[in-house]
Amino acid sequence: MAEMDQINVSTHRYIRENPALVDNFFQNDPFLAYAKLNLREEWNGGSLIQEDFFYSNLIGGPVGKGQEFDITEKQVEQGCQFVPKIEEVNVTLSKEDLQVFNTGPNAAFRLIDSRMTNAYMTMGANVAIGLYLNGQTGTYVKNLNGLAEICNDNTTASWDGSLYSSYGGITRGGTVGQTLNGYVQNVNGTISYNALEESYGAVSFGNVEPNLGVTTVKGYSYIKEKFQTQQRFNDTQDIAIGFNGLKFNSATIIKSRYCPGSDIATAGTTANLAAVSMLSVMSNGAVTAYPTLAVSSSETLFWINARKPFLNLYISKDPEFGFGFTGFKPAQGNLKVAGQVLAALNITAAPRYQGQVYGITG
DSSP: OOOOOHHHHHOOOOOOOTTSOOOSSOOOOHHHHHHHHHSEEEEOOOSOEEEEEEOSOOSOOOOOTTOOOOOOOOOOEEEEEEOOEEEEEEEEEEHHIIIIISOGGGOSSOHHHHHHHHHHHHHHHHHHHHHTSOSSSGGGTTSOOOHHHHTOOSSSOOTTSOOOOEETTEETTSTTTTTTOOEEEEEEEOOOHHHHHHHHHHTOBTTBOOOEEEEOHHHHHHHHHHHGGGTSOEEEEETTTTEEEEEETTEEEEEOTTSSBTTTTSTTSHHHHHHHHHHHHHTTTOOOSOOOOSSTTOEEEEEEOOSTTTEEEEEEOSTTTEEEEOOOEEOSSSSEEEEEEEEEEEEEEOGGGOEEEEEEOO
16 A cells, blocks of 8 residues: 555545535436326236227218118227336445444445435436337337337337337237327428427327427427527426426427437437446346437437326336335355345336427437
């Protein structure tokens, strides 16, 4: 060990204790915050989550006097099925650190508190990132069945360049026709007011309109710079979750660094590092990069009808798998202890009420 100078020999360190740690890594995702507050649906078991829907009408119409009715029995109901997905974040510590070194008045902060806080923040980041991806193709099957597959019609590729021919195990365009089609548009250029209005209208049905628009930080800036001066948008705040947004028709546009776009897709950004870490664990090391954007260096915008029953965030009622902690378990042959933060969950949707606009470059 190198010799210390006179100051280090004679002077205590001052370590700020309030706050003990400042977050320089994670992002607060307003979509996840909104979903946990408004869309949480607790479930108490079962191998699958099933959501049933109408996909057609019964036979009927104007008839003439004495006309025979068509009494053919027609099936008009179908159901999507989703597998609950398991999320885990591990916390490992050494007993000698916990019980000997990092204790008493000389501990500026408790390692156990720091790691538990980070574990829950990591879990939140992983779930938020997963909400925008898919959960049905290749190495992504462990992930949530997120917006990339929800907002697709099997004709136009999603922001990740993929087509999703089915949703909830039901083939799009088959027996159920277009009833499971989400809206998808690649603008591949500058966002226009017409594109915003038309995409919003595409996922509006009567008085059921999107109440959220989720975009990237840069996408939010593009919209604000181009249109707010024309008084087509107004600043607003959702009091419940504390995020600022732009009011557009009946929706509030909010921004997230975990939304697919140039920030999270660029290697080395904190959003990208969080995503790559999650994807690597999900795929057992097979996925080493964030999905390539269908239009490079571009941003996305999702129109979301974030209301039950059109969008649901299922979370297990089990105390451990409902964002609980297993408790620390001792390892064999050493002084390590490890515990896991766990969640069993999935997101489900009626796709026709949800849409994506991507390829926004200005």
